[in-house]
Amino acid sequence: xxxxxGVCAPRVVVDARHHMLGRLASILAKxxxxxxxxxxxxxxxxxxxxxxxxxxxKYLRFLxxxxxxxxxxxxxxxxxxxxxxxxxxxxxxxxxxKRGAAALARLKAYEGVPPPYDKxxxxxxxxxxxxxxxxxxxxxxxxxxxSSEVGWxxxxxxxxxEKKRKDRAQVAYERRKQLTKLRVKAEKAAEExxxxxxxxxxxxxxxxxxxxxxxxxxxxxxxxxxDVTERAE
Numbered sequence: 001x002x003x004x005x006g007v008c009a010p011r012v013v014v015d016a017r018h019h020m021l022g023r024l025a026s027i028l029a030k031x032x033x034x035x036x037x038x039x040x041x042x043x044x045x046x047x048x049x050x051x052x053x054x055x056x057x058k059y060l061r062f063l064x065x066x067x068x069x070x071x072x073x074x075x076x077x078x079x080x081x082x083x084x085x086x087x088x089x090x091x092x093x094x095x096x097x098k099r100g101a102a103a104l105a106r107l108k109a110y111e112g113v114p115p116p117y118d119k120x121x122x123x124x125x126x127x128x129x130x131x132x133x134x135x136x137x138x139x140x141x142x143x144x145x146x147s148s149e150v151g152w153x154x155x156x157x158x159x160x161x162e163k164k165r166k167d168r169a170q171v172a173y174e175r176r177k178q179l180t181k182l183r184v185k186a187e188k189a190a191e192e193x194x195x196x197x198x199x200x201x202x203x204x205x206x207x208x209x210x211x212x213x214x215x216x217x218x219x220x221x222x223x224x225x226x227d228v229t230e231r232a233e
Contacts, residue, residue, distance in 0.1 A: 011037045015122040017045040021088060023128035029092035032103040040109040041117050043081040044144025044158055047130045052141040059150050079152040081143040082109035112158045118165055
């Protein structure tokens with residue numbers, strides 16, 4: 001996001017899972033107006049306060065609003081979660097001005113986590129999280145479920161794609177963890193060999209300070225690697 005010095009990150013990827021729609025939209029609108037480029041993923045898991053039946057009735061009332069003489073002139077009724085979020089943010093931005101149009105152009109929203117954003121670190125916004133902002137026991141519904149009830153046809157497709165993505169991520173994580181263990185094992189073996197070599201040189205009266213320096217560096221790297229492995233497990 002925009003730092004205190006006013007410097008923007010090149011691009012911020014926000015994981016919208018279990019964020020409240022209005023709070024998320026207001027924070028993102030402010031960041032977009034400040035010049036930040038934002039990508040929002042997993043829009044189908046955004047939360048709305050209130051039960052599904054109540055939210056569906058509200059949205060159906062919105063769907064009935066149209067221009068009598070020419071309905072294609074508006075209002076346009078979006079069904080996809082990403083487009084609903086986009087429209088919500090648009091309502092918080094002066095989008096008919098050049099500044100507002102430029103801010104809205106910095107926003108990208110997607111259902112699921114499409115490439116290349118599946119390999120980029122994603123962040124959350126604590127001020128918009130459901131667990132911190134919604135009263136305990138209060139009813140809520142997911143935007144993907146609501147969208148599927150009012151005409152969005154890709155809910156099951158996105159669920160299948162997300163399941164495949166999570167399976168791939170789990171396989172990659174296990175492989176990464178295994179490689180870390182192998183690296184730690186190799187570093188321990190190298191450390192033992194260095195100790196034997198250093199002991200032999202000392203017994204012969206040789207002085208090789210670079211051996212000691214390498215040994216200390218390797219020892220520190222091995223300890224750090226062990227700490228990382230323990231935390232990962």
